[in-house]
Amino acid sequence: MNLKFFCGLFALVFIILSCEKEFSNVGSSLLPSDTFVIDKQTASVEVEHKSIEIIRSDNLSIFYLGEYEDQVFGNTTARFTTQLSLPTSPTGIFGKMNVDQETNGVSTEDTNKNPHDEQETVTEVWLEIPFYTNQRDRDGDGVIDTFDIDPDDPDSDSDGDNLTDLEESRSANLDSLNPDTDGDGINDDEDEETINPDTEANVYEIDYLYGDTEQEVHFQVKKLNYFLSNLDPEDNFESDKAYYSDKDFDQEGLTSQPLFDDKITLDFDEIVSFKVDDPETEDVDESTEVDQRLSPRIRIPLDTAFFQQSIFDMEGENMLVDNNRFQEYFNGIVIGLQSTSSPLMMQLNFSGGRIQIEYDYKELVLTDGGDASNAEDYESQDSSSAYTLSLSGVRFNTITQTQTSAEVQTAINGSGDGQHIYLKGGLGVVSYIDLFVGDAGQDQLQTLQDIPWLINEANLTLYVDRQKINDLGLNDLPSRLYLFDASESIPLVDFNVDPTSGPNPADNKSTFGGLAQVDDNGEVTSYNFVITNHLSNLLRNPDDFDNVRLGLTVSSDYFSTQNTSVTAPTAFEIPQSSINTPLSVILAGPNHSNPDLRLQLEIFYTAYE
Template sequence: MTFIKKISFSVVAGLVVAGLFSSCEDEVTTIGSGVIAGEPFGTGKAVFDVFAYNNKINTVKSNRLPIYQLGNLNDPLYGKTTATITSQLQLSTVAPTFGTYTQATEDVAVSDTIPATIVENETVKSVYLYIPYLQDVKDTDGDGVPDDLDVDASDANSDTDGDGISDNQERISGLNPLSNDTDNDGILDAEDGENGLAAYPKKFILDSIYGSGKANPFHLKVQRSTYFLRDLNPDTNFEDSQDFYSDHDFTPFLTDVLFEGTETVRDTEIITYNEDDPDTEDVDEEGTVDQTIGAGIWVPLDNQFFQENILDKEGSQELLNNTNFKNFLRGIHVSIDAADDIFMLLNLAGANITITYTHDSIDTNGTATDESDDESVVLEKRFVINLVTGDGISTAITGNAVNTFINEEYSPEVLEALSSTENAEKIYLKGGAGTYTQLKLFAEETALSTSVISQIKANNWIINEANLVFYVDRTSLDAAPGVIEPMRLYLYNAETNEVLYNTVTEFSVSNPTALSVFPFYDGVLQKESEKGIKYKIRITDYINRLISGDLSIATLGLSVTSDIRVVSIGSAKLETSEVKIPIMSTINPFGTVLYGSNTSDQEKKLQLEILYTEVE
C-alpha cells in the first residue's frame, strides 16, 4: 500500500517537507542504531530548505602552490584573467665548483707546481628555462600509448599505427607505436631491419592548456625580479611562512630581460642531440641523443647574464648557500603577452634553468707526473638552478613562487549578486581569486536548524542518503559560449575547514583520478549533449553525524576544485574580512553559475534531499 504522509515542523515557518512512504514488513538485519530486526518501517524522501550566500574574493594566498597558472583566460562569464609567475631561484648544489677545480685552486694555478691545475676559463655555452606542462598520463593497458591516443586502451596488443607490430611490442623494442615508420626512412617498421633513430619524441596528452593560442605561437617574456620573496614572516617572529597574495604587483622590481620571443606548445618530448667531438676521431657523436625532456616551455635565456651572475661568481659568498643566493639573484618573472589567447597550468616543481658551459682542462693521458704527453682539451658540463621543489601535497615545497592574478571587472549583474547579503537566486562560483559560496542547511538561524535536526531524530529516521543537487544555469552559460565548466565541486565545513566525505565508507576505486575518486560523495559535473546539467553532492555521513550529536550544525563552504583529495587551505581576503578557502580552488581558474535556493524555478531550486527509513 502506498500513501502520502505530511509532516509539519513548527520551528521553521515555510519549511518544505514532502514524504512519500511505502510500508513493508521485510525482515531487517541492521539498518541503524536502535533499530530492532524485524520492526515494521517506512521509506520516504524529505526536502529541506538551503540558504546560499555568494562571496567575492578580492585576493587569495598564491605562493607555494602545487600548480601554477600562466597566460590569459578569456572567460565569457567572468571576464579576462591574466596570470603571471614570480619565482625564487635555488642552487641545486650550494658553493658549486664549476669545471674540475675550485676557484681557490684556480687562483693559485699559475704559481703552483701541479701541471694539471690551470685557469679553467668556464664559459657559458647555452642557458635554457624549462617548465613542464601538466600531462594526462593515463595508460590503462601499459603499452606506452596514452589512452586518448590508443586505438584500444584496454588491449596492450592492439596496433594503433597499423604497422603489424603491437603497441606493447613496439614499446619493448624502442619503436614508436604512433608511427608505422619510426625512423622516417620510407620502410615500415615491420619490414625495417634497421631503425636508425636513437630515440623518437614521445607524444603526450596535454590536458591543461586552453585558448586558441594552443595551436599558435605565443609571446613569452622572462625577466629578472629584484623583489625579495621572504620565506618566513617577520610579523610572527619568523615562526610562520610568509604569505603572498594574488594582487601583489612585482612590476617595479622587474629589470633584465632574459628572454623575449615566441614559443609554441609542443605535445611531444624535447630531444637534443650531440655534436661530433673533434677530439674523438674514432667516434662520431653526431646525432646521438644528448638529453630527453618532457613536453613543456623550453626557451633560451641570456648567456651573458648567467656568465656574470653564476659562473663568474664561483667561490663567492653569493653562491655559498641558498640563503645568500636568493638574496643576491632574487628570482625571475614569467609572463605571456596580454594579447595572446592562451592559458596554461604548469608544474613549477619540475621547472629549472640549465646552464651548459665549457671549460679548459688538461688531459694527462694517465701520466700525472709526465708532462710530455699532456693535452689541452675543452670539456662540457651542466649546472642546474631550480625554481621550487616539492609539490605541497606529498612533499613539502622548498623555495617560493607567487602567482599573480589580474581579473577584469565582473559584469554589473555578477557584481550585484556578489554584493548582496540575501539568500541567492543564483550561485556564482569561480576559482582563483574569484568567488565561493556559503551554505546554511535547514534554516538561516543556528537555533532553528538545530531544532529541525532534533525533530528528525525524534521521528526515528534512519538516513539512507542525503543529497545537495546544484543545477547549472544553462541560460547564463549558453549566453556565454566558450565557458569552460569546472568538472567538480567541493563542499566543506567553512567553520573548521574539515571535509564532509568519509574515506572509510567511500567506494574503492582502482587507480583513482581527480574525477573518479570518492564516487559516492560525487560532486562531478553531469552532462547531457556535452553540456553541464547538474552537480550532486552526497552528505549522508555529515547529516548522520549531526543527528547523532557527533557534530554541531555549521556553515558550509562551496567552491570549485581540481582534486578533492587535497584538503590544504589558504587565506583569502574579502571586502571586509579574511577567510580560509581550499587551495584546490585557488589553482582552478574556471567558473560556473548555478541555481540558488531563492529561484522561482522550483524544479531546479537548491534543496537538501533526504532519503530515509522511518521506524514505526
C-alpha cells in the first residue's frame, strides 16, 4: 500500500502543478486541506454464462486432434480435414525426364538421349505433422527449462556429474543432460578426454498435449471425396466459404478407404536423417553425415500403392501442374483418432504438416568421358528422390462435445445462484461480467464519477474454488484467462497499452494480467486483471466511455486477439484464444459462500481531506 500511496501522491502533485485540463474541476478551493488519503472501495458485479456449441473452425490459428475428457463440461472429440497442395511452381515431373522425353527421348544440338522409362516407384509415404515445441531457457545455461533441475540457476547440475549446466553448455564436447557424454563409463567430471558424438543435437519441450502420451495411439487417415471450395457458391462465389465445427464429412459418408488405420507410438525426439553414401568417394562415408534435422513430429506411414496409382502414374497430367485442378482431383484427407485406452487431445502444427512421398527411379547418366550428344554414352543408374504435398488450402476442425453437467447447464440457463463462474475452452463456456449493476450499482457509479478521486489501481481478482476443483478432479487448469470488451469483442484499453512482452507466453501483457497465480504447492489459486485505465475512462470521461459488459474466457496465449464466430446456440463473436485450448476452470462467483473469495471490483484511490 506504501507504493500505491507514494505513486498516488506523486501523480496528484504533478497534476496540480501542471494544471491538466481533465482535473481542472478539482481547483484549490475544493481542497479543504493538503492531506492525502489512500483508500479502497469495492463494487459488486453480476455474472452470466453462455455456451459455445458450434463455431467457425476454418480460421483457427491452432487445430485439434483427438479426445479430451472433462467430467464437468463434457468430453471433446476432434478430427482434422485439409486439402493438399502441390509444391511451389509444380512441373508434374518425377525423376529427371518428363513423359515426352521418356517416350521419345531427347534430341537437341548438344544432347541426345534414347527413350527411357525411368520406372518411378513409390517406396514410402509419410504423413508428417510437427508438434508445437519450445526451447525456453530462462537462466541461459544451455539446458531448456523443462529438463533443467533449476531453471533459474545457471550453476545447477541437471545431469549430476558435478559440472554445472553452464560449464557443460560452453564446451562443445560435453552434454549437459548426460553425465557420461561419450559413453565410455567415466563421468564427464573425471574424464580427461571426452568427445560428444553429436554436438548439434537438439532437445525440445512438447506443448499442447493433454492426456496419456505414452500409450499407442490409433490414427485413421482417409481420403476425402468432396471438393472443398474456398469461395461461397451461395454468394455467387464472391466471398470466402466458411466451414463450421459441426461439418463431418466422414459421418456423411464422403470419405473412402483408409490410407492408414493402425496404432503408432508417439516419438518426441529430434528426427535425424543421414546422407546416402556416394560410391565414387571411397575415402568418405557420407552415410555418417547428417543430412537433415527435424523437430519432433508425428510420422504416419500411408498406403504406397494408393499414391503410386493416384499421383505417380498420373505424371504429365494437367492436375499435377495446376494446384486448383489438383485439389479438384484429389480433394484432401481427413485425420482422426480412434478410441484409445485413455483420452488424448493434441494441438499440432498442421501448418508445418506435409505428405512426403519417397520414390526410386532409373536415371540416365552420362558415363565417364562420355559425349552428351551420343545417346549410346548414357547408362541407367538407380536413384531416389522425394515429392512433397503440403497440408494447406481449405482446412478445418470437426469438433463434437458431449453434454455438460447439470450444474453447469443450470448456470448457462441463468438459473444459477452466482456461487461459481464456469469457464471452458473450445466448445465450452464463456462468462460475462457486468459492473455497477442495478440501482445501487448505478448510484455508486454516479458517486464515483462525481468525486474527483485519483484512481491508483482497479483490479478484478478471480479465485479458484480449490475444494470444488479437487472434488471434481479438474487438475489441469488454464495458465491464463482473458478479459475483454464483450460489446464489440475487442481488447480492453489496459490490454492494448500494456507493453510487456518476451519469449515466454507468460511475459506478454503481464501487467494487464490474467496469469494463473500458484501457491507453494504449485496449485493455481487465482487470476488477477488490472483494469485501471478502463475504470478511469469510465469515471472521468463518461460521455465517451460506456459501462460495457466484460467477457471472460480461458486463453491459450495472448499472441492473437482475433475472433471467430459462434453460430449456436446463439450467434456471437468469441476470441480465438479461447477456442485454442480445451482446458476448464471453476471460479468463485460474486455470491460464493466464502466472502473472502467472492468476485468484486477493487478500486484503490487517492482522496483529499
